[in-house]
Amino acid sequence: MHKLSRSNRDKLQQFVAITGASEKNALQALKASDWHLEAAFDVFYSQPQPRSNAADVEPQDIVTLVLSWHMNAATACEFSRQEFISGLQALGVDSIGKLHEKLPFMRSELKDEQKFHDIYNFAFGWAKEKGQKSLALDTAIGMWQLLFAERDWPLVTHWCDFLQDRHNKAISKDTWAQLLEFARTVDPVLSNYDAEGAWPYLIDEFVEYLYDKNVVEK
Numbered sequence: 049m050h051k052l053s054r055s056n057r058d059k060l061q062q063f064v065a066i067t068g069a070s071e072k073n074a075l076q077a078l079k080a081s082d083w084h085l086e087a088a089f090d091v092f093y094s095q096p097q098p099r100s101n102a103a104d105v106e107p108q109d110i111v112t113l114v115l116s117w118h119m120n121a122a123t124a125c126e127f128s129r130q131e132f133i134s135g136l137q138a139l140g141v142d143s144i145g146k147l148h149e150k151l152p153f154m155r156s157e158l159k160d161e162q163k164f165h166d167i168y169n170f171a172f173g174w175a176k177e178k179g180q181k182s183l184a185l186d187t188a189i190g191m192w193q194l195l196f197a198e199r200d201w202p203l204v205t206h207w208c209d210f211l212q213d214r215h216n217k218a219i220s221k222d223t224w225a226q227l228l229e230f231a232r233t234v235d236p237v238l239s240n241y242d243a244e245g246a247w248p249y250l251i252d253e254f255v256e257y258l259y260d261k262n263v264v265e266k
Contacts, residue, residue, distance in 0.1 A: 059085050067092060067132070067144075089129050110194050114154040115147075117170045124175050158198045165228065168195055172224045182218035185211060192227075202236040203258070210257045215250065223248050238264050 063074040081087035119135025121127050141147045157163045175191050176183045189208045196204040226248050234241050241255060259266045
């Protein structure tokens with residue numbers, strides 16, 4: 049860095065702070081863009097790479113999902129340049145350090161009923177494979193375990209066991225959305241479950257499964 053002008057050193061430091069890139073990668077992007085900062089971002093993000101560790105966050109940490117929700121990321125663990133920059137602006141931060149300071153706030157957002165609902169619904173499109181309409185069963189189960197660890201739904205383990213035992217197919221968007229409504233409105237002992245309600249067939253089957261396994265009394 050000692051060979052760089054003060055202006056270019058400032059740009060390098062700013063680029064590293066915002067993107068979390070190594071100095072080597074930052075230098076390559078800036079040189080390729082003739083030291084134009086905005087153009088360097090375009091170079092850096094021209095080939096999407098995993099960004100979930102930008103703030104020292106593990107991909108399996110649910111705060112990665114919350115961060116991706118803020119950035120409106122289209123794909124799990126990838127941020128385009130526009131998604132990343134827009135997300136930082138939405139969060140009111142301008143560096144990786146400040147983003148890291150926001151992590152406790154992002155975790156706390158999961159306690160907000162409406163935000164949890166929005167994050168939950170966002171997760172379906174975020175986690176599914178590109179070009180697919182449904183969510184792979186193993187992925188869906190992993191996401192449910194992650195999400196309901198925050199909401200303490202007592203039946204989540206039974207639901208996942210039921211799917212592997214009786215369903216073993218990809219999960220539709222309707223089933224994904226309806227399960228949250230079921231978890232929110234039907235108590236764990238099913239005392240207020242309406243068999244004539246408009247639940248998807250799969251959820252009705254799950255209720256029968258709970259009765260069959262004597263998890264709850266009919």
